[in-house]
Amino acid sequence: MVNHPDEGTLRAWIDGEAPESAQIEAHLGECATCRDDAAVMRENAGLAGDAIRQLAPVGARPRLRVVETPPARRSSSRWRVAAAGLAAALALGVVVGTSDGRTAAASFLAQFRSQSIQPITIDPNAIGGSPLGQLGRLGTVSGDHSPRPETVGSLADLSAKVGFAVRQPNPTTLPSGLPATPVYRVIPAHELRFTFDEAKARAYFAEIGRSNVVVPPKFNGASLVVSVPAAAVLQYGSPNGQSDPRSVKALLIGQSGEITAGTEGNVTLDEMRDFLLGLPGLPPDVVRQLRDVRDWRTTLPLPIPADQVSSQQTTVAGGPGLLLVERHGLGNALVWQGGGRVNGVAGTFDAGQLQRVADSLR
Amino acid sequence: MIALDPTSFDQLYQRRFAELRGLAQRVVGDGGEAEEVVQEAFVRLNDAGPRDRPDSEQAAWLRRVCLNLAFNRARDERRARERLERAARLEPEHAVEGPEREVTRTEEAAAVRRALATLPDRQRECLLLRHSGYSYAEIAATLEIAVGSVGVLLARGERAFREAYLERENG
Numbered sequence: 001m002v003n004h005p006d007e008g009t010l011r012a013w014i015d016g017e018a019p020e021s022a023q024i025e026a027h028l029g030e031c032a033t034c035r036d037d038a039a040v041m042r043e044n045a046g047l048a049g050d051a052i053r054q055l056a057p058v059g060a061r062p063r064l065r066v067v068e069t070p071p072a073r074r075s076s077s078r079w080r081v082a083a084a085g086l087a088a089a090l091a092l093g094v095v096v097g098t099s100d101g102r103t104a105a106a107s108f109l110a111q112f113r114s115q116s117i118q119p120i121t122i123d124p125n126a127i128g129g130s131p132l133g134q135l136g137r138l139g140t141v142s143g144d145h146s147p148r149p150e151t152v153g154s155l156a157d158l159s160a161k162v163g164f165a166v167r168q169p170n171p172t173t174l175p176s177g178l179p180a181t182p183v184y185r186v187i188p189a190h191e192l193r194f195t196f197d198e199a200k201a202r203a204y205f206a207e208i209g210r211s212n213v214v215v216p217p218k219f220n221g222a223s224l225v226v227s228v229p230a231a232a233v234l235q236y237g238s239p240n241g242q243s244d245p246r247s248v249k250a251l252l253i254g255q256s257g258e259i260t261a262g263t264e265g266n267v268t269l270d271e272m273r274d275f276l277l278g279l280p281g282l283p284p285d286v287v288r289q290l291r292d293v294r295d296w297r298t299t300l301p302l303p304i305p306a307d308q309v310s311s312q313q314t315t316v317a318g319g320p321g322l323l324l325v326e327r328h329g330l331g332n333a334l335v336w337q338g339g340g341r342v343n344g345v346a347g348t349f350d351a352g353q354l355q356r357v358a359d360s361l362r
Numbered sequence: 363m364i365a366l367d368p369t370s371f372d373q374l375y376q377r378r379f380a381e382l383r384g385l386a387q388r389v390v391g392d393g394g395e396a397e398e399v400v401q402e403a404f405v406r407l408n409d410a411g412p413r414d415r416p417d418s419e420q421a422a423w424l425r426r427v428c429l430n431l432a433f434n435r436a437r438d439e440r441r442a443r444e445r446l447e448r449a450a451r452l453e454p455e456h457a458v459e460g461p462e463r464e465v466t467r468t469e470e471a472a473a474v475r476r477a478l479a480t481l482p483d484r485q486r487e488c489l490l491l492r493h494s495g496y497s498y499a500e501i502a503a504t505l506e507i508a509v510g511s512v513g514v515l516l517a518r519g520e521r522a523f524r525e526a527y528l529e530r531e532n533g
Contacts, residue, residue, distance in 0.1 A: 008514030017498040017513070044520035051474045051527060052493035054467075056387035056396070288417060292377070294495035 004031065010038050014045060016270040022218070116337050118299050119322055120289045121306040131279040132286075135194050137204040138279075143192035143226075149185040149233065158184040158232050164341070166232040166255055170360035174236065175353045177249045182234035187256075189230040195223040210280045222265030224272050231256035236347075251347035251357065258340060259300060269297075300342070302335065314351075316343075316358045323351055334358050371413075375404055378421060382428050385494050389432035391471060399435065403427040422503035425496075429487055429504070436475070477527035485519030492516055 005013065005024050012018040013025075028035050135141050152158050159166045171180060198220035205213045237250035263269050273296070277287050293299050302322065304311045314323040314334070321336030333346035334354050345358045379400060387396035403424050407413065412423050478486050484505065491501045492512075502509040 006514070007517045008510065008512075010513070011517035011520075012498060012513035015492075015498070015513075041517055041520070044524045045516070047527070048489055048520045048523045049493040051477070051523070052388060052490060055391070055471055055474055056384050056393075291418075291497075292381075294381070 003027065004034055007037070007041070010034065011041055011045070014038060014042055016268055021268050021271075022266050116295075116299050116320065117302050117322055117335055117342070118293055119304045119311040120286065120293075120301045121311075122286055122303045123283065123306060130282050131204075132276070132282060134204075138201040139195045139197040141192070141194050143190060147188045147190045149187050152184045152186060155184060158186060161186045162230040162232045162256070164255075164257065166234075167361040168234070169253060169357045170362070173356040173360040175249070175251065175347075175349045175357075178236040178251055182236045182253075185233040185235060187231040187233060190228050192226045192228070193223055196220065205280070208281060213280055216275075218266040219272075219275060222263060222267035222272065224261070224263055224269075224276075226259065226261045228259050229257035248348055251345070251349065251354075253357070253361070254342075254344040254346075256342050259342065300337070314355075316355065317361065321358075325351070371404075371408060374417065374420060378424060381494070382424060385425065385490065386428050386432040388490055388494060389429065390435050391475070395435060396432070399428055399431045402431055418500075418503065422500065425491070425500075425504040426506075429490070473530050474527065477523050477530070480526040481519050481522050485515050485522065488512060488515040489519045489523060 005018075005020075005027060009018050009020070009024065013021055018024055028038065131138060150161075152161060155166060155168065174180075196215075196219045198215055198217070201215055202211070205211055232255045234253040235250070236252070237248070261269065263272050267275075277290060290296075290301060293301060302311075304324065308327055310325050310327060311322050312325075314321050316334050316336040317338055319336060319338050321334055324333040324335065326332065331346060331348045332351050332354055333344060334351070335342070335344045336358070337343070343358070343361070345354045347354060382400045382403065383393070383396045386399040387393055390396055390399065406427055407420065407424060411427075412419055415423075478489065481489070484507070487505055488501060491504060496504070498509050498512040501512050507515075
């Protein structure tokens with residue numbers, strides 16, 4: 001067998017950093033020597049990595065700066081804000097997922113699994129006008145963006161529908177004014193898919209005056225797939241029947257499995273990510289934040305609209321979590337990853353109250 | 363010190379401090395010393411660094427300076443002795459896990475550093491950066507080498523590290 005990849009190329013391939021991954025994989029399929037070499041390299045890398053990582057704790061990311069904005073007129077009701085926190089907790093990955101290519105999912109081999117969460121501050125207006133907000137101009141986007149929740153009769157039904165034992169809060173931790181039993185809802189599992197189309201993209205780049213953008217041909221027809229598993233929602237209180245949104249009392253507890261992502265076609269998730277993050281016209285600070293995510297294969301980027309919500313690191317149920325605070329006092333949310341689930345508690349209550357509920361989930 | 367643009371300097375500091383401290387701590391061991399290293403690097407950035415360059419370049423510059431400063435400190439015997447003495451006293455902040463575990467951990471970390479010290483500089487830096495989570499592009503920018511050289515430095519460095527590290531167990 002000729003054309004064995006050299007050791008540097010093979011090592012880069014192990015990290016998903018080799019430019020010619022398809023050729024290397026084809027070669028490995030046929031060449032036992034290179035497969036053995038790769039296995040030894042992987043072992044060496046694992047040993048060195050484990051040893052070096054224990055030299056210092058992973059540096060906690062610095063807190064995001066809270067940008068003060070003047071209180072503003074907002075049409076959003078308390079409920080929508082609480083729901084936004086939940087959407088963040090559950091569906092999130094979806095928006096930024098499809099947009100940045102990081103949280104796409106492969107049907108059989110997930111190259112991405114959400115195991116921790118990191119906030120990414122965004123300006124929704126800047127995103128909307130950028131290629132990330134207009135992926136449909138670069139290819140086809142399919143899948144149900146926000147599937148309809150379905151109401152079920154009991155916790156047992158809910159657990160059966162989502163495929164895991166849904167946890168409940170200790171009733172004594174529930175803020176007063178809420179009903180003792182929740183409404184049980186299921187948000188069905190769904191998949192989002194972005195398939196790149198070279199001709200469409202070229203037309204788009206020409207239109208925005210960037211016809212010099214070069215798209216490697218192998219991207220044509222490649223897909224980014226994000227799978228969002230079914231989510232369970234316990235809903236206490238209702239947004240309806242209140243004329244003043246500030247008098248609403250409502251609490252949502254959401255739990256879902258891990259969001260997974262991957263690619264189909266000749267492109268690896270790394271390549272798709274690099275390509276999407278390299279698109280012209282992206283807000284540079286968003287690109288930087290996404291590029292800065294360590295362990296991006298297991299970190300779910302949580303988009304935070306900085307003008308509406310601030311975020312800070314916190315501890316939930318003994319592990320790392322995020323506290324999201326709506327800037328106009330309409331509600332708060334806690335989001336954390338634990339026990340293989342993405343969890344969220346959102347509501348029109350203060351952070352301490354939400355924290356007690358979150359810590360009590362059993 | 364007068365920053366060219368205090369706001370963006372501050373933001374850069376906020377954004378980069380923790381990861382740089384983690385990187386420096388892997389070299390010097392002590393968290394407080396690692397913070398000094400990072401602060402020193404930022405002072406240098408402000409005085410004479412590439413402040414007019416894009417953030418990614420400034421970040422690469424900071425990583426490079428942090429690594430150099432940290433290696434210099436690690437080589438400084440006086441500091442090494444102080445560190446040993448501190449470790450031997452088992453300061454309360456370290457002792458929360460129980461003294462035995464802390465001693466094991468300190469010994470283990472020393473063994474890792476000894477094995478790293480046997481590697482050529484470039485390989486050692488590559489290993490530290492890669493296993494602190496940096497991409498090949500970031501590593502290449504930090505060490506001012508071609509992206510294509512990162513893989514081979516890692517492959518050789520990891521092989522050499524393994525030999526040196528396991529030798530201590532056998533010998």
